[in-house]
Amino acid sequence: MTEQINQSEILFERAKKVLPGGISRNTIFKLPHPDYVEKGEGCIVTDINGKEYIDFANNMASLIHGHAHPVITRAIIEQVSKGTAFTMASEVEIEFAELLCSRVPGFEKIRFVNSGTEAVMAMIKSARAFTGKAKIAKVEGAYHGAYDYAEVSQTANPNNWGDEDKPNSVPVAVGTPEKALDDVIVIPYNNTKKALEILNQHQGEIAAVLLDPVSHRVGMVAAEDEFVEALYKWTREQQALLLFDEVITFRVGFGGAQQRYKVSPDLTAMGKMIGGGFPVGAFAGRSDVMSVLDPLQPKVLLPHSGTFSANPVTMVAGLTAMKLFDHKAIEKINLLALKTKVLISHSIEKVGIKACVTGEGAMLRVHFKSQAPTNYRQSFLNEDEAKALKIVLTHANEQGIMLINTCSMMLSTVMTINEIEKLVQVLEQGFELVAKQLPSFKRYR
Template identity: 60%
Template sequence: MNRGDNFRAAELSKSAELYQRGCKVMPGGVSRNTVLRSPHPLYAERGEGCYVTDVEGVKRIDFANNMASLIHGHAQPDVVAAVIDQLHKGTAFTLATEAEILYAEYLCSRNAGFEQIRFVNSGTEAVMGCLKASRAYTGRPKIAKVEGAYHGLYDYAEVSQTATPENWGSVDSPSSVPVAQGTPASALNDVIIIPFNDPDRAVEILDKHADELACVLVDFLPHRVGLVPASTEFVRAVYDWTRNNRALFVCDEVITFRSNYGGAQQWYDICPDLTAMGKMIGGGFPVGAIAGRQQIMDVMNPLNDPLVFPLSGTFSANPITMTAGRVAMELFNPRAVENLNLLADRARKLIVEAIALADIPACVTGGGSIFRVHMKEHPPENYREAFMDKKESLLIKTMLDHLFDHGLIMINTCSGVLSTAMTDHEIDILADVMLSGFRKVKELL
């Protein structure tokens, strides 16, 4: 790849120069694919509240919030002050700290189903830990997950998140499709794929593997499946199936925990066995957490003899993350949750109005403080309906470029997540730019 050598002279900005340097020392010039843009990434200089200023001095409204990991935007003063205080005391020790206990006590107080909690360093780790704990507890090898749902980098968790019409198989028996080349067939064989929001088909598929499944992994608002909330019927059917078949119900709330005071699971009349969390519970620092029923969490108990599921990590529960996360989450109290969700409701309403004014076949989905724009006339109900063909991908790219050029940073699926630093002012700007973007996209139809 020689993109770093192909810039026109006029493009040799600070960001272009940085990218040239990056290409020499990192594959593709970056460590995160999500920051790539054509012809090169832009590099942040600083962030404050809901605004980010790049190294060229351009200021933009941040509707990406580091892929949904910032609930209060950038450099929230109380979080910054608490972290600075902890920095003077140290960043990591081969000793336990009270910061871990304080934060564990606080997070468990937000959800009655969180009887115990264990901290790790990322959402991927949290999901991986939930799946391994499920196997350890049940003694079963297989897991089931929703087609198209993203759950991080773990071989088993990532299966079928990028399936296409050419390889996704029958809707009655979806194929287990690898993401990374070289994924072992044994991993694929141990992952059962179920369709989203289709309770009858899901249960029929699960029944075929009832004696083998350790757990069913569910995201209540799966981003790549279309950012459509899981229906009550779907959640209840899968949850009841796990109760009746001695499997665990595991929910991925790495993104969706922001949706309610105790997570999106509080939208439903259920109590998951295990919950994976991450992103915004770190207060801007790397974090993951596994929470759930004490009886199941005990498989991670290092005092067990023999050990059932050893779990450790050099930076797990480091006092910087524990302090930043606790302060950030204390600020995200019930009123803050409600206000942010109301602001997102307003954003979705104004986007719907913009679609109507532009008279374009588009729609908006989402829930809580998250939204996604589709270049489809009707909201998708599952991954196959949400799948973007080349034409829609072009339209979404056109919209994303338009939004970015007009000062809005979005997630690359044309999704946005709000922060408590935002007000009606930023939502009004979003609506105006969306309207002009829809009109530009219409010219390509």
């Protein structure tokens, strides 16, 4: 019998000749080669070798309705036939802005950009323009995209993160300017007392505090009410702004993750799933803050543009997707995620492994720890935990379950209990492999 040719291996050899490392984004890289896609439909992705996967990654949380949703696809095709991008505004960007602003009381004005990174970057720059101050504060370990100031500390580790009472501003990229590091104040997540102590050392200097309310990198646990309210109060007292990064978390509820809190951020960045499968970003908030962008003002404090910002294809796709993501759809997907969380927890108990599951809304993450972490340092993987993670991810991939590489899951509205049961079955098998290969992870010995 002739051995089947691995098309992914062939493509990777081609890719390495023209792409650094053979890829265009490091999140998909793995050895011996990345997987290459052929097509996606609903919650099923088929790779170039014909293998099918149930997709719990959904392009790093950017797809809320799965792949090639027929309603979204029809709307896109209709718009593409009219043109894709123009040196003109479009009516659909107004309609989409109206829809998003209607969902969140704090969204008085909104501006569209092309990625979550760009949204966070423009939001930070808006805060600086509005306050006239340069420094920002952010949570240790939180991911906010690939902007010098936003990415500080996102890859901090025990060798460089410093004292918990005063975390270091750790660069991601070699060559990051020292001035950028000096202008980013790092605070611990969900530790109100220590966060305020650090912030108070920089009174009068900070333009904004940046917060992801359910940070994936920090552990996919919600920011505590006390923590959020304290940051809000501090920014009021200091004439600073509170910024929310909801690029991932806007899927948590009808009005994003912020709807659970008593206080509202001054500005919010969005992206990923609001684009309906196309590159997108947006930031929204108070009219007076957003006026720094306004060309009708006597002086524009933050000149801002983007060639493909609010292009009609993205606007049509996003508008259609968000109309479909209504109260009924949100209730259904969040209930399915809650069921998933319970079933995974049962599997963990059944196998007797040291693990737990966290998450909010339709976002879940498995940690190879006995107790759920509440901050970045607690969620950081030691050497054995990293081995356990690799075992489970490798097994899941072999069994046709696509996960984010932190063992995180992002559900889509097209999923049913059938896909969930398959996920739980495969994860349980992975837990059993961990218990067998790494006996120290057995909870009961």
